[in-house]
Amino acid sequence: MKLIDHSLGRTRDPWIFYLDGYFYHCYSHGGGICVNKAKNIEDLATVADHFVYTPEKGKSYSEELWAPELHIIDGKCYIYVACDDGDNANHRMYVLYNDSADPQAPYKMGGKITDSTDKWAIDGTVLQYDGKLYFAWSGWEGDINTMQNIYIAEMSDPFTISSKRVLVSTPTLEWELNGANGTLGRPYVNEGPVFLTKNGKIYLIYSASGSWCNDYCLGRLDFKGGDILNAANWVKVPTCQFEKTKNIKGPGHCSFFDKDGKTYMVYHAFNEDEKYGWSSADSRVQEITWENDVPVLGKPE
Secondary structure, X not given: OEEEOHHHOOOOOOEEEEEOOEEEEEEEEOOEEEEEEEOXXXXXXXXXXXXXXOOOOOOOOOEEXXXXXXXXXXXXXXXXXXXXXXXXXXXXXXXXXOOOOOOOOOOEEEEEEOOOOOOOEXXXXXXXXXXXXXXXXXXXXXXXXXXXXXXXXXXXXXXXXXXXXXXXXXXXXXXXXXXXXXXXXXXXXEEEEEEEEEOOEEEEEEEEOOOOOOOOEEEEEEEOOOOOOOHHXXXXXXXXXXXXXXXXXXXXXXXXXXXXXXXXXXXXXXXXXXXXXXXOEEEEEEEEEEEOOEEEOXXXX
């Protein structure tokens, strides 16, 4: 189901969750970050933009705010967002906080989130597991934009990465390597990681291929148990898990929420007339199913 039309300018990289009877939508817009709230998910398309943070000008985090995610950790709200100073090569992850349990309260800048390499980074997300906090993101191995990998590291608190980054996924499969005009081409992309859990099992759903092309899609990593920071414990499913149809192109960069015992996925996709680009990426929502506690994403609707 189409949830939010691209004409509203708030549809890419949708982060929507359900809490205490309300739906919340966290997104970047107008140079800042908004968190909208509605009783019915359809109403998120029409409520007014509720800005919770606008960066100072002239800072390393003033421009290009990408894919914010709002997480509640120990009763406090944090937004993880990629920012730069206007130069994409300087994109890094930052954390905002508001010291309350109200997702719509004003946020303050909490600083840069990085491991010791301090390389290009976007699409950060968090996982609370077995009493510990972990951070996953999409980043470059070095300083050249040839490939985006997915890394995981441990956090000592919501503001601090405390371990070395661990590479858990790199684009190598054919369906992960698509770029402009449906051809193979760098940069190869793994991005938009998001954790999905069910009865103690952990999955990492990620986006693959260029977000600007019709072949953008979703893949899956399965955690086999043991040390989360051991890359061998993450196994990539070799087949694409969610891909384009005749009428819906480039489905990817998703989030999940549970309601009334069901699990729903929100993602963005191009309308059927889009060629290549981002201008017509709409937000969509649909239920997913489970088979033996394994997620089945289905097909774009």
